[in-house]
Amino acid sequence: MNVPIHPIMTQSFAVIDREIGTHKDKFSPSEYAIVRRVIHSTADFEFQHLIRFSPNAIDAGIRAIRDRVPIITDVGMVKQGVVNLLRKTFDNPLISAVEGVEVALPGKTRTETGLIQSYEKFPTAIFAIGNAPTALLALCQELENASALPALVIGAPVGFISVVESKAALARSPINQIRVEGRKGGSSVAAAILNALIMLALERESEVGSRESEVGIN
């Protein structure tokens, strides 16, 4: 697999590298690849202070992408933001939780219902929440007594009501997570994190590929 990086993206990354200053050194190379892609998709350098990685989050995310684990998004915009790159690369099943819901569970929104039903069906999936704090809260509640855990949760809902609380609930959970603290986040941010992970998974694959050819495993 080989996905050429568009020259404009390379130039954009060079601008971000120049302007971000010393904060670049606070991140591992993989973490920085994710932070930089989020800044690229928002032109908002504040995200360097907001993104949190649990210790194994990136490795777990990369492994899950390479293992073709399903990716569940809360809303269609996050799905739309990753479908092109995913189809050209690992082609994991990609599901927008809200889309499959005919009738909401009693007292729940359609997005919450979709998240809960997707978790029941694919408990070890990657979950990417870019919009609905209620969906992230519902997922965290499901995880409290769960035996099977998601490979990774990307917690990036945006807004003013229940958003900070939903991220605090995720932070308290022992699940592998990439989290955007505070009120900021959004579909573009969640999609950027996923797209950066897909690119990291591609790099890892080509590294493993060349190592394997060197030692004659191929």
Place this chain on the structure above:
Amino acid sequence: MNVPIHPIMTQSFAVIDREIGTHKDKFSPSEYAIVRRVIHSTADFEFQHLIRFSPNAIDAGIRAIRDRVPIITDVGMVKQGVVNLLRKTFDNPLISAVEGVEVALPGKTRTETGLIQSYEKFPTAIFAIGNAPTALLALCQELENASALPALVIGAPVGFISVVESKAALARSPINQIRVEGRKGGSSVAAAILNALIMLALERESEVGSRESEVGIN
């Protein structure tokens, strides 16, 4: 038509009203409805300083939505961000320019090609650019010697390369426009502007409806 506003959105708007301070008074009520929806979808108050409206932009946008004029987006994410509200309300034709392109024009990206071809087909459409500055630049170039003009251009590409230049080109054009100055913008921002316009078009419709019943036109 009646689209109930979700209680969480009403609460979010109340938080924004409280926190935005006196800048609220810089905008007409319709302009503020658009600014507030963008802040709601990004949790970024900086947008109050970035959004610009040409004098007739909002009225022209509302009229075009009510007249079921086609809405052309540069990328699928912007389309995905408005499709649900649009289908429940005015149901205008909604086209993602990049999606219809099989082969790019020589020297053009697929998004540029899509925008140019969409403009040729629907010159009086609403165009909403949330991603690709090249698409906005291509559109501005098409408009230089055009006889038929778009009803409205929403100029909100995001990023570090050609973005500010593309917005400057739009600012120089006499077209009805809602523009996000600087590097910021994005699919969520363009979709928020469109969704706010749809809600304004709904309000206008119900006002006209009640005025018309009062004077017995119905």
